[in-house]
Amino acid sequence: MVVLQQARIDYTTTVLTVVLVTCLSAASLAETKKEYSYTVGPKANISVETQYGAISVKPGSGNQVLVTATFKSDNVEVDQQQNGNRIEIASHLLRGKDAQTGHIDYELLIPPDATINLRSCSGPLSVERLQGDLTLEGTDAVVDIRNVENGHVHVRTMRGPVTLTDVRNGHVEIDSISGEIHLKAVTGPLVQARSGSGKIFYDGDFGSDGNYKFTTHTGDIEALVPADVSAAFRAHSVLGRVRHDFPLQPRHSRFREEAGRSFMGTSGLATSEVLLRSFSGKIRLKQR
Amino acid sequence: MTCSEVERVLPELVDGGSDSAFPADFESHLKSCPACSDLVSDLKLIASEARNLAESEEPAPRVWVRIAAQLREEGLIRDADTRPVLVPASPQRRWTSTAWWLAPVAAAVLAAGAYVVSHKPVPQVATHVSAPAVTTPVPQNSAPKSPDNAAKPPVGASTAQPVRATHPPAPAPKSAKPPDVVASAAPPIAEPEASPEDQQFLSVVSTRAPSLRATYENQLQRVNANIREVQAYLDRYPGDLDARQQLMDAYQQKALLYQIALDRIQ
Numbered sequence: 001m002v003v004l005q006q007a008r009i010d011y012t013t014t015v016l017t018v019v020l021v022t023c024l025s026a027a028s029l030a031e032t033k034k035e036y037s038y039t040v041g042p043k044a045n046i047s048v049e050t051q052y053g054a055i056s057v058k059p060g061s062g063n064q065v066l067v068t069a070t071f072k073s074d075n076v077e078v079d080q081q082q083n084g085n086r087i088e089i090a091s092h093l094l095r096g097k098d099a100q101t102g103h104i105d106y107e108l109l110i111p112p113d114a115t116i117n118l119r120s121c122s123g124p125l126s127v128e129r130l131q132g133d134l135t136l137e138g139t140d141a142v143v144d145i146r147n148v149e150n151g152h153v154h155v156r157t158m159r160g161p162v163t164l165t166d167v168r169n170g171h172v173e174i175d176s177i178s179g180e181i182h183l184k185a186v187t188g189p190l191v192q193a194r195s196g197s198g199k200i201f202y203d204g205d206f207g208s209d210g211n212y213k214f215t216t217h218t219g220d221i222e223a224l225v226p227a228d229v230s231a232a233f234r235a236h237s238v239l240g241r242v243r244h245d246f247p248l249q250p251r252h253s254r255f256r257e258e259a260g261r262s263f264m265g266t267s268g269l270a271t272s273e274v275l276l277r278s279f280s281g282k283i284r285l286k287q288r
Numbered sequence: 289m290t291c292s293e294v295e296r297v298l299p300e301l302v303d304g305g306s307d308s309a310f311p312a313d314f315e316s317h318l319k320s321c322p323a324c325s326d327l328v329s330d331l332k333l334i335a336s337e338a339r340n341l342a343e344s345e346e347p348a349p350r351v352w353v354r355i356a357a358q359l360r361e362e363g364l365i366r367d368a369d370t371r372p373v374l375v376p377a378s379p380q381r382r383w384t385s386t387a388w389w390l391a392p393v394a395a396a397v398l399a400a401g402a403y404v405v406s407h408k409p410v411p412q413v414a415t416h417v418s419a420p421a422v423t424t425p426v427p428q429n430s431a432p433k434s435p436d437n438a439a440k441p442p443v444g445a446s447t448a449q450p451v452r453a454t455h456p457p458a459p460a461p462k463s464a465k466p467p468d469v470v471a472s473a474a475p476p477i478a479e480p481e482a483s484p485e486d487q488q489f490l491s492v493v494s495t496r497a498p499s500l501r502a503t504y505e506n507q508l509q510r511v512n513a514n515i516r517e518v519q520a521y522l523d524r525y526p527g528d529l530d531a532r533q534q535l536m537d538a539y540q541q542k543a544l545l546y547q548i549a550l551d552r553i554q
Contacts, residue, residue: 156547175540177548217537277530
């Protein structure tokens with residue numbers, strides 16, 4: 001009986017200790033928020049740079065830029081500056097340089113036509129429903145861009161995966177050393193994606209009058225297209241396998257086709273040009 | 289005019305001076321002295337060719353990189369970050385003193401890639417060079433690609449039987465593995481020593497962000513391996529235009545890595 005009572009006391013003590021430690025930890029990691037607002041003219045230029053933390057950008061109202069910074073510690077502060085139509089925001093690490101103490105999450109509401117430049121090593125970086133030019137850079141950051149049109153999109157990552165969904169009518173250039181690239185319903189006059197070892201996956205119809213170029217070194221490339229796609233295709237993997245699932249019309253080309261390694265041909269009116277190229281990755285063109 | 293007097297005015301020839309700028313008896317001496325005449329005509333030719341060379345064949349940036357590396361090895365120039373630091377510098381100042389070279393090096397990497405790609409000779413005659421680094425798989429019903437002009441090719445993977453013009457296809461053994469498997473089973477490429485710029489790159493990363501060194505070293509090894517892999521393939525099949533473009537892409541990836549590091553560690 002005494003043993004049971006002692007065990008109950010030990011259990012209660014342990015639970016109380018855990019609760020106390022959790023509360024103390026939560027207090028030490030308490031989030032604080034700061035808001036910054038700016039008034040800008042048309043086509044403002046907004047830059048946000050942070051070592052550690054997420055950056056999320058959405059359209060706001062009118063000509064206001066509203067920035068909400070969420071701090072995880074007091075070891076970092078925000079340097080912010082407005083010069084005319086240009087706004088610069090950057091995390092400034094005061095002490096320590098780790099993902100915990102230097103972490104700031106940014107949420108921006110901006111005019112839809114603004115040009116934005118975002119940089120975060122850890123990310124994630126997300127942008128949606130904008131119409132200005134976008135430049136996003138992240139070492140390991142997950143990049144997610146949705147519902148963007150009429151602006152140029154430039155993305156660079158080292159390992160971070162990149163996803164673009166519903167991006168229209170702008171130049172799209174994505175470079176990653178080893179990150180995967182997913183493009184869903186992405187069309188425009190120029191769409192280029194390049195990854196060293198990451199895969200490239202495209203799901204869409206290649207629009208019309210566009211130039212699409214997807215290249216990898218070892219990563220696979222897969223394109224999923226509707227039966228009525230209107231494009232001229234050329235695919236070549238120097239050392240990997242290449243195949244397509246639906247018939248293509250022959251096209252004249254200075255490149256010679258090589259069974260299993262390359263194919264070329266057209267579908268529909270061939271209004272867009274599509275190049276899929278890899279060194280040793282597999283390439284597959286599939287019908288949706 | 290004597291031969292020694294002619295020799296004294298010769299440097300003006302190198303600088304592009306016209307004959308009228310020389311003493312009046314200069315020409316008469318040349319007519320009477322075959323040795324000086326030959327010397328002057330040779331010098332004129334060399335000066336002219338040198339001027340043309342300077343205009344048309346500017347050395348690639350990698351030449352300067354190598355010269356810089358050589359000068360460093362010989363101790364004639366010093367890296368900024370090897371000097372003792374007497375006053376603790378602010379991050380920005382340290383950045384400028386240790387990693388200022390990253391941007392030009394990234395550009396040089398790209399330029400080197402462009403140089404390598406654009407200056408790779410395309411043989412007109414078949415020369416099957418054995419390339420130990422990469423085993424190029426040859427499927428039974430195909431041959432390595434040739435980018436030369438050809439008649440309208442057949443479409444469809446089952447009927448195409450292209451013939452390689454510059455490199456006769458090696459017969460594939462019946463028991464050959466699938467090409468992609470063969471590619472991955474190729475003997476590993478010997479790991480060369482890191483180039484001076486790579487070593488300096490990693491040195492700066494180690495100094496500025498020690499925790500990131502392993503990551504960048506790993507990524508650097510990958511892009512270097514990619515470059516070597518494509519280069520080895522091109523040594524074997526120099527006419528493959530797509531492989532050339534892949535080489536350019538691989539160099540651009542390396543430049544991208546430098547740029548990302550530059551952005552992150554500043």
